[in-house]
Amino acid sequence: MSRAPEAIERHTMAVIVDNEPGVLARVIGLFSGRGYNIESLTVSSVTEDGSQSRINVVTSGTPMVIEQIKAQLQRLVPIHSVHDLTAEGAHIERELALVKVVGKGAKRVEALRIADIFGAKVSDTTVESFVFSLTGSPEKLDSFVELMRTLGQVELARSGVVAIARGAKAI
Amino acid sequence: MAAAKETAPRMTGADIVLRALVDQGVDVIFGYPGGAVLPIYDALFKQNSIRHILVRQEGGAVHAAEGYARSTGKVGVVLVTSGPGATNSVTGLADALMDSVPIVCLTGQVPTHLIGNDAFQECDTTGITRSCTKHNYLVKDVNKLARVLHEAFAVARSGRPGPVVVDIPKDLQFATGDYTLREDVTLKNYRPQLKGDPERIKAAVAMLAAAKRPLFYIGGGAVNSGVDACKLVTKLVRTTGYPATMTLMGLGAFPASDKQSLGMVGMHGTYESNLAMHGCDLMVAVGARFDDRVTGRLDAFSPGSKKIHIDIDPSSINKSVRVDLPIIGDVGSVIGDIRKEWARIKVKPDAKALAAWWQQIEGWRAVDCLRFKNTPDVIKPQFALQRLYEAIRGRDVYITTEVGQHQMWAAQFLRFEEPMRWLTSGGLGTMGYGLPAAVGVQIAHPKSLVIDVAGEASILMNIQEMGTAAQYRLPVKIFILNNEYMGMVRQWQELLHGSRYSESYSAALPDFVKLAEAFGAVGMRADKPSDLDGLIKDMIACPKAVIADIRVAKDENCYPMIPGGKAHNEILLGPPQKQEQKVSEEGMVLV
Numbered sequence: 043m044s045r046a047p048e049a050i051e052r053h054t055m056a057v058i059v060d061n062e063p064g065v066l067a068r069v070i071g072l073f074s075g076r077g078y079n080i081e082s083l084t085v086s087s088v089t090e091d092g093s094q095s096r097i098n099v100v101t102s103g104t105p106m107v108i109e110q111i112k113a114q115l116q117r118l119v120p121i122h123s124v125h126d127l128t129a130e131g132a133h134i135e136r137e138l139a140l141v142k143v144v145g146k147g148a149k150r151v152e153a154l155r156i157a158d159i160f161g162a163k164v165s166d167t168t169v170e171s172f173v174f175s176l177t178g179s180p181e182k183l184d185s186f187v188e189l190m191r192t193l194g195q196v197e198l199a200r201s202g203v204v205a206i207a208r209g210a211k212a213i
Numbered sequence: 214m215a216a217a218k219e220t221a222p223r224m225t226g227a228d229i230v231l232r233a234l235v236d237q238g239v240d241v242i243f244g245y246p247g248g249a250v251l252p253i254y255d256a257l258f259k260q261n262s263i264r265h266i267l268v269r270q271e272g273g274a275v276h277a278a279e280g281y282a283r284s285t286g287k288v289g290v291v292l293v294t295s296g297p298g299a300t301n302s303v304t305g306l307a308d309a310l311m312d313s314v315p316i317v318c319l320t321g322q323v324p325t326h327l328i329g330n331d332a333f334q335e336c337d338t339t340g341i342t343r344s345c346t347k348h349n350y351l352v353k354d355v356n357k358l359a360r361v362l363h364e365a366f367a368v369a370r371s372g373r374p375g376p377v378v379v380d381i382p383k384d385l386q387f388a389t390g391d392y393t394l395r396e397d398v399t400l401k402n403y404r405p406q407l408k409g410d411p412e413r414i415k416a417a418v419a420m421l422a423a424a425k426r427p428l429f430y431i432g433g434g435a436v437n438s439g440v441d442a443c444k445l446v447t448k449l450v451r452t453t454g455y456p457a458t459m460t461l462m463g464l465g466a467f468p469a470s471d472k473q474s475l476g477m478v479g480m481h482g483t484y485e486s487n488l489a490m491h492g493c494d495l496m497v498a499v500g501a502r503f504d505d506r507v508t509g510r511l512d513a514f515s516p517g518s519k520k521i522h523i524d525i526d527p528s529s530i531n532k533s534v535r536v537d538l539p540i541i542g543d544v545g546s547v548i549g550d551i552r553k554e555w556a557r558i559k560v561k562p563d564a565k566a567l568a569a570w571w572q573q574i575e576g577w578r579a580v581d582c583l584r585f586k587n588t589p590d591v592i593k594p595q596f597a598l599q600r601l602y603e604a605i606r607g608r609d610v611y612i613t614t615e616v617g618q619h620q621m622w623a624a625q626f627l628r629f630e631e632p633m634r635w636l637t638s639g640g641l642g643t644m645g646y647g648l649p650a651a652v653g654v655q656i657a658h659p660k661s662l663v664i665d666v667a668g669e670a671s672i673l674m675n676i677q678e679m680g681t682a683a684q685y686r687l688p689v690k691i692f693i694l695n696n697e698y699m700g701m702v703r704q705w706q707e708l709l710h711g712s713r714y715s716e717s718y719s720a721a722l723p724d725f726v727k728l729a730e731a732f733g734a735v736g737m738r739a740d741k742p743s744d745l746d747g748l749i750k751d752m753i754a755c756p757k758a759v760i761a762d763i764r765v766a767k768d769e770n771c772y773p774m775i776p777g778g779k780a781h782n783e784i785l786l787g788p789p790q791k792q793e794q795k796v797s798e799e800g801m802v803l804v
């Protein structure tokens with residue numbers, strides 16, 4: 043009785059943790075130790091008193107693996123709650139990219155034009171370079187970066203995904 | 214003892230440690246001193262409430278604490294120094310994590326201002342132990358020390374138990390701070406669910422009632438849930454009349470002598486257990502985790518069954534095997550509720566189906582899978598264990614083991630009527646576990662008979678703990694099934710690697726009788742089957758520690774065996790079938 047391999051799904055999770063030393067290492071160690079994927083991971087303090095942080099993690103795996111990841115995360119002592127935003131309903135994902143483009147002449151003009159189409163901001167400029175900053179969904183950033191690559195992109199910094207559920211309910 | 218509610222008494226970090234241990238009900242700790250824990254050892258010197266057992270290597274301390282914990286149900290406590298003291302304890306911690314043993318391990322650390330400086334005997338203890346502990350702490354403020362210690366005990370013992378490390382820099386041990394009372398500490402986030410969801414309990418009973426070929430599959434979680442929980446499991450199994458099998462870690466949770474017990478399941482489990490698991494239509498996993506040693510080939514695992522999985526650890530659910538009805542909760546609580554529901558709706562199991570199922574099982578049982586060919590001149594390891602069992606049955610006895618063939622034979626031939634009497638390294642399979650674990654058990658149960666069933670290779674891994682046994686006059690009995698081979702390795706090499714016995718011969722063995730004597734213990738040897746009964750009698754009667762060197766057949770293999778990558782119904786009963794059953798390359802990859 044062989045089962046068809048289950049499809050790989052991409053899930054975005056929000057993990058609320060105690061803001062204590064080592065907690066990020068625990069989370070990352072869990073992923074590497076058990077062979078789970080991390081596509082993106084961000085962390086920052088989110089409470090007024092700084093006692094809690096939110097880790098946004100994008101991972102992928104079969105439904106069984108995704109379920110495991112959540113259960114394993116939940117098991118870590120400094121973790122308050124794990125929210126699978128992908129499973130829980132509609133949510134918004136945003137990422138910031140800083141893109142350095144070097145060039146002159148037509149390519150430079152084209153880069154600026156495309157940046158304008160994407161709504162990217164020019165955050166720094168010299169006579170031969172721009173740094174564009176662009177926020178949006180990871181897919182939007184992907185397409186922007188794709189285009190800039192042909193137009194003199196020399197350096198790229200991306201923040202990783204932050205995500206939040208739509209609607210009035212808070213976690 | 215803590216006086217009536219007081220407010221934060223002040224004391225040194227070292228005294229805080231001792232006070233917290235006393236408040237946690239600790240009366241014995243296993244440890245080894247060194248520079249980074251000297252203040253704690255000094256505090257230990259000045260008090261009488263806590264007994265310190267000086268082991269001979271820190272690894273031994275953790276296994277001894279495991280033995281103590283698993284035979285008492287209490288948290289085992291370890292105290293070791295920084296650097297090598299901490300790294301030596303890593304194997305024991307990993308072992309305790311795999312087998313869910315509650316341990317609190319206190320490690321000394323270099324003074325706070327030197328952390329990160331590659332100071333003498335510094336290591337990143339929390340970094341190194343992060344993945345082999347349930348949780349760990351590096352304490353940086355003496356005022357938080359008591360709180361962390363209380364938390365550590367709570368984490369170690371609650372939910373699925375496990376080892377917790379508390380790393381304490383030396384300057385904190387000297388510093389003065391506030392003590393936090395045990396009752397003032399609660400776990401913020403970590404609150405394991407104990408009670409099973411009532412709807413699921415109902416669903417489980419409905420499934421139990423409808424089953425035609427049911428099977429209880431009982432694991433170490435039942436044992437961890439406690440003696441009372443095991444009694445409830447036993448009652449439920451008996452009420453239903455359904456068959457029950459146990460994992461290596463679950464042995465004793467249900468009495469071996471009960472007709473409903475099919476013995477152990479898994480790679481070296483009984484024929485009837487494995488075929489029942491393969492053929493059942495309802496499997497009720499009770500504190501068992503579908504370990505690969507139990508499931509064999511996953512895509513052929515019990516193909517026709519619905520599965521109920523009772524476990525306190527949500528991450529055990531659907532990890533390797535998809536189950537139909539998970540129930541998160543403590544075994545004792547969930548089984549108690551299942552019994553109530555069973556009685557409430559007055560379940561009448563399908564007697565006809567059940568009779569047919571039992572008939573099939575009795576057919577498998579009649580195969581008598583543990584049968585072996587005895588010989589008059591050479592001791593068969595199975596025979597040695599049979600004789601041992603005859604001598605110890607009914608006694609107040611604890612058995613520990615090392616790892617290898619002898620461990621599997623012990624699991625097959627020694628039978629347990631109660632939980633917590635059988636201590637073996639299941640998850641990690643740590644050679645060298647048995648002797649220090651026996652030391653820990655004997656400390657907890659000074660009057661009981663404690664036997665380490667050992668292999669000649671494994672026993673050398675922690676033989677130094679004979680010194681501990683000598684110092685504390687612990688009459689532990691080491692029953693070595695000496696086949697002059699790393700037998701389990703040799704068996705795999707025979708079956709899977711063309712009998713190329715690469716490095717598996719136990720060359721240059723010590724004279725175990727003289728070795729015993731060197732440690733102030735008694736050495737005994739049996740060369741032929743007729744020596745056995747006398748030796749065993751003498752061994753049990755001996756008031757001192759004993760090393761019994763049982764010279765057994767060198768080439769015996771352990772059966773039944775489900776080879777790697779095979780399904781339960783491809784179980785080998787013995788060598789004759791060997792030729793026909795070639796293990797696939799995929800199976801060979803599996804360990």
Ligand SMILES: Cc1ncc(C[n+]2csc(CCOP(=O)(O)OP(=O)(O)O)c2C)c(N)n1
Pocket residue numbers: 615616617618619620642643644645667668669670671672694696698699700701702
């Ligand atoms: C620390 C450790 N190293 C290696 C192994 C791999 N291993 C498993 S069984 C075994 C042989 C054990 O030999 P022995 O103690 O003589 O027991 P036997 O199988 O002969 O009964 C080995 C090397 C292990 N389980 N643990």
Ligand SMILES: [Mg+2]
Pocket residue numbers: 617668669670694695696697698699700719
């Ligand atoms: Mg051997």
